[in-house]
Every structure is written in structure tokens, then in C-alpha cells.
Amino acid sequence: MGSDPIHDVEEEVKEWAKQKKTEIDVLKKQEHFRREFLGNLSHEFKTPLFAIQGYLDALLDEDGLEDTEQALKFLKKASNNVDRMSYLINDLDEISKLESGALPINPTKFKINELIKEVFESEEIKSKKYQIQLIFKEKYNEPVYVNADRERIRQVLVNLIDNAFKYGKTNGTISVSLFGLHQQVLVEVTDDGSGIDEKNLPRLFERFYRTDSSRSRQIAGSGLGLSIVKHIVEAHQQTINVRSTVGIGSTFGFTLEKAKQAGFPGLPYSI
Ligand SMILES: Nc1ncnc2c1ncn2[C@@H]1O[C@H](COP(=O)(O)OP(=O)(O)OP(=O)(O)O)[C@@H](O)[C@H]1O
Ligand SMILES: [Mg+2]
Structure with missing residues (x-):
């Protein structure tokens, strides 16, 4: 035919x-x-x-x-x-x-444990103000080297911790944990605050998006923090995720590239 x-x-x-x-x-x-x-x-x-x-x-x-x-x-x-x-x-x-792309990512090899401790020090005043304890759950006392733009990752941590303060609960805790994946390190920021309704989760990283409860509680903010965080993490070709339960709290986790050189603990971290 x-x-x-x-x-x-x-x-x-x-x-x-x-x-x-x-x-x-x-x-x-x-x-x-x-x-x-x-x-x-x-x-x-x-x-x-x-x-x-x-x-x-x-x-x-x-x-x-x-x-x-x-x-x-x-x-x-x-x-x-x-x-x-x-x-x-x-x-x-x-x-x-x-x-x-006017803010290029300049990766260097650095110890993520050290950066977390530095951020904790700079957040001490807020910890007192909100009466929320900051805990670094270090599983091993060895340095964990990553390849990333140190100042940008500081910004990511500060934004996530600031949110955990704002939407956390008085006398509660914020914990930061590190987990070793195959070629990455997972950094998690967990709070025991108000939590986020499942229906809000897909839009959380959009510019200006704020949940009704944070608007009605008149917590200051414009809904740009998480979109900046997502941009930075994705500019590193890494990912950010959130899981949350209303009334229990939220966990924001982002990955970083593990630095190839020695210095990373041999044993994988586990939850
Ligand atoms: N840890 C958290 N617990 C509960 N809700 C959260 C948490 N983090 C973020 N949210 C919700 O996600 C929204 C968006 O967060 P984002 O950081 O982008 O904005 P913001 O904190 O409102 O303002 P900005 O960071 O620009 O000052 C918040 O308004 C809040 O509703
Ligand atoms: Mg914020």
C-alpha cells in the first residue's frame, strides 16, 4: 500500500x-x-x-x-x-x-558540621527570644566534608532554622541532623511546631506562598524564604523536601554533594 x-x-x-x-x-x-x-x-x-x-x-x-x-x-x-x-x-x-544566574555558585570543600555550629551560634539570640532549644544531632564526632557554596548553604540553614523558630512552639526544640547517603549528605531541620496541612505542601516553595494559618496568626514574613532556599539547593543540582504532620511538626531536608576526599566517616549514618 x-x-x-x-x-x-x-x-x-x-x-x-x-x-x-x-x-x-x-x-x-x-x-x-x-x-x-x-x-x-x-x-x-x-x-x-x-x-x-x-x-x-x-x-x-x-x-x-x-x-x-x-x-x-x-x-x-x-x-x-x-x-x-x-x-x-x-x-x-x-x-x-x-x-x-547573576549569583553563581562557588563550591568549595568544607565541613558541614562546622557550618551548622556557626549558624547555631548566630541564632543563639533567637533561641532565647523564642524559648526554643537548638540541638545538633551529631552521630559521629568526625568532620563531614561537602562540596558546596558555603555562604549560600549558610543562607539555606538560616532560612530553615528561622522558619522553625517562627512556626515552632515555645519551649520546643529544633534539631539539625546529618545523614550519609551514597554520594550525598542529607541535612534535616526538624521542629515540633504547628506542622503544615498536607494540602499546602505542594505549594510551599512557591514565591509568596504562605499558609492561611501563618497569615491568620500574623507571623511576619512574605513567603519568599523557601523559594530562595529551593533555588540555592537546585543551583547545586541537589534536592529539598518537606514532610510534616499537623500538631506534631515539620522536617525540611536537603542534600549536598559529599566531598570526594577523605574525611567522611566510613560508616553510613542512619536515622
Ligand atoms: N517549619 C515550618 N512549620 C510550619 N509552617 C512552615 C514552616 N516553614 C514554612 N512554613 C510555611 O511555609 C510558608 C512559606 O515559608 P517561607 O519561608 O517561604 O515564607 P515566610 O517565612 O512566610 O516569609 P519569609 O521567609 O519570606 O520571611 C510560611 O509562611 C509558612 O506558612
Ligand atoms: Mg521564612
Whole structure:
């Protein structure tokens, strides 16, 4: 049987139409994300901006400066909102640099145990503030060498630990554990806080995504931390995951490349 040229052309056109439809769907999705992003962005800026405006208006009011104590309180609140805006700008700057590749990853060989201890020291004040204990579950007292960008991994740890403080429970604990995998090291940050409903888990790493409970509890944040963390981990060709149970707590785990040279404990770590 010879081929039917009309049928062949028909198939080609169908294939072309299918391809175009896929392209249009991708563009529509991008447009949706762009609109959502701009909407979120203006909301995140408007909230502190209106607050600042409100406090300044109150101060500029006829007798706004008469009550000095009250005036100082308003100035402090206005200043907190300026801080909130500058954090937001920093985070956005960070995301756009990470996305455009303007912040290259510079891997070096370093001891992840040491970095964790350094981060714990810098988080001591928060540990007191939130009355949450930080525990490093070191299974072996040997250095664990990894190949990664030390400063970026510090940022990942700080973000995950800060979340564990914010969404953790008073008098609770945050533990960091290390596990040896075949060619990787798994770092886990576990809290015994509010936990996250299963339905929220798939969207947790999206820009600006925050769960309803963290919004309603008015915990400060703009929902950018975890998207920065994910970018950094993925820029290392590694992965990040979360598991959580409401009322019990959450565990965020990310992998790092094990440094090839000696220094890693012979025995595999186990949970
Ligand atoms: N350890 C955790 N326990 C419970 N919920 C969490 C935890 N970590 C993150 N979440 C939820 O995931 C959301 C997104 O986290 P993310 O770090 O991206 O943003 P944020 O902490 O709200 O703000 P930002 O980090 O930008 O200051 C949080 O708002 C919170 O709802
Ligand atoms: Mg955060």
C-alpha cells in the first residue's frame, strides 16, 4: 500500500496544531504567574507602605507630637515597616539574581558540621527570644566534608532554622541532623511546631506562598524564604523536601554533594 499524500499532510497539520496549542498553554501559564506575581508584589509593598503613611500622618497631625511616648511608639512602628520593605527588596533582588544566574555558585570543600555550629551560634539570640532549644544531632564526632557554596548553604540553614523558630512552639526544640547517603549528605531541620496541612505542601516553595494559618496568626514574613532556599539547593543540582504532620511538626531536608576526599566517616549514618 502506497502512502496517501492528503492523509500525510493532514497528520502534519494536526501535529503542528498540537505543538502550537502546547506553546499557547505554556504562554498562558506564564502570563498567569506574571499577573499573580505582580499582584502579590503590590500587596506586599502596599501593606507596610500604608502603615508607614498612617503613622506619619498621625505624627504630622496638629497635636501628633504632644504625647512624646506615643510619638516614639509610632516612629518605631513606622521604622519596623521600613525594615519590612527593605527585607522584601533584598529578597526580591536575591531571587532575580538567582534566577538570572547573576549569583553563581562557588563550591568549595568544607565541613558541614562546622557550618551548622556557626549558624547555631548566630541564632543563639533567637533561641532565647523564642524559648526554643537548638540541638545538633551529631552521630559521629568526625568532620563531614561537602562540596558546596558555603555562604549560600549558610543562607539555606538560616532560612530553615528561622522558619522553625517562627512556626515552632515555645519551649520546643529544633534539631539539625546529618545523614550519609551514597554520594550525598542529607541535612534535616526538624521542629515540633504547628506542622503544615498536607494540602499546602505542594505549594510551599512557591514565591509568596504562605499558609492561611501563618497569615491568620500574623507571623511576619512574605513567603519568599523557601523559594530562595529551593533555588540555592537546585543551583547545586541537589534536592529539598518537606514532610510534616499537623500538631506534631515539620522536617525540611536537603542534600549536598559529599566531598570526594577523605574525611567522611566510613560508616553510613542512619536515622
Ligand atoms: N517549619 C515550618 N512549620 C510550619 N509552617 C512552615 C514552616 N516553614 C514554612 N512554613 C510555611 O511555609 C510558608 C512559606 O515559608 P517561607 O519561608 O517561604 O515564607 P515566610 O517565612 O512566610 O516569609 P519569609 O521567609 O519570606 O520571611 C510560611 O509562611 C509558612 O506558612
Ligand atoms: Mg521564612
